[in-house]
């Protein structure tokens with residue numbers, strides 16, 4: 001038997017057989033009622049992941065990778081007179097600012113070191129001295145470092161200043177807790193191929209209906225205008241061709257998530273996997289990048305042991321059936337990353353821990 005390769009990179013993920021097979025569903029025209037039913041089912045199940053009422057919230061499906069959803073969210077939700085404050089502590093926060101600037105949306109960045117938590121005192125100072133802002137945009141799980149940004153205190157601050165939150169939830173939606181109502185979130189962007197365990201190609205924005213109604217009168221983009229999609233999708237249509245096979249996969253993956261106990265059960269499963277990885281690596285003398293309490297359950301970073309650079313670590317694990325992920329930019333020489341997402345069995349976890357020992361022990365234990 002050939003063992004399948006397990007992806008431990010932050011998406012795309014290892015698929016379950018059911019999700020893979022779903023892509024072989026019948027050919028479908030996107031103007032037929034069968035497509036409308038498929039699309040409506042996915043939209044409903046996406047809201048159900050966080051128990052959001054359809055009267056106030058809408059999920060909007062787009063064909064593209066996670067960045068398309070983030071760009072659609074920023075360009076469709078910040079009005080012409082709006083101003084967005086972007087909290088950056090990694091690659092993806094910086095990408096939000098880049099998107100805002102390209103579209104000439106008034107934007108102020110609060111840049112942090114990639115290993116730092118958002119500095120609330122600095123954010124408060126900017127909100128009060130440089131405001132008014134209409135929105136704060138932030139990444140929930142900053143995949144650059146594995147940090148889960150604490151949104152509760154930031155949301156409190158935003159409320160005091162009457163500022164709405166826009167969330168990049170691309171690598172947290174489906175696993176981490178998101179209190180969309182309590183945190184005054186106007187919209188969150190995410191994708192099918194991370195914590196939801198489907199394939200790349202479909203991304204989505206979950207938005208407050210009211211926020212979109214008060215959005216941008218003249219859309220900044222033809223293809224990424226959320227108001228256009230919402231109007232069409234509410235009327236059981238789509239403005240553009242969607243990726244039908246990817247929809248099949250996402251629909252099956254959402255059914256599977258619900259059957260497996262929903263978001264909380266998935267987070268629990270990720271936490272158990274990550275605890276094993278952290279423990280195995282600690283025993284090997286490999287230190288995590290961040291303390292457990294500041295890390296997501298989805299992905300953690302680890303310091304490369306001295307004498308072992310990323311490539312031989314990656315290649316040794318790949319030869320044993322596991323794909324890990326490098327650090328970005330300056331972190332490339334210092335860290336490696338391991339994600340817990342995807343269809344991974346207890347036996348796969350046993351093999352992973354054994355593989356980590358085989359590859360790393362010669363470097364750290366003489």
Ligand SMILES: *Cc1c(COP(=O)(O)O)cnc(C)c1O
Pocket residue numbers: 010011065066067068070092139141142143168169170171191
């Ligand atoms: C993966 C990811 C994205 C989007 O990346 P794509 O390659 O466009 O799918 C955006 N934000 C975060 C936090 C991510 O982890």
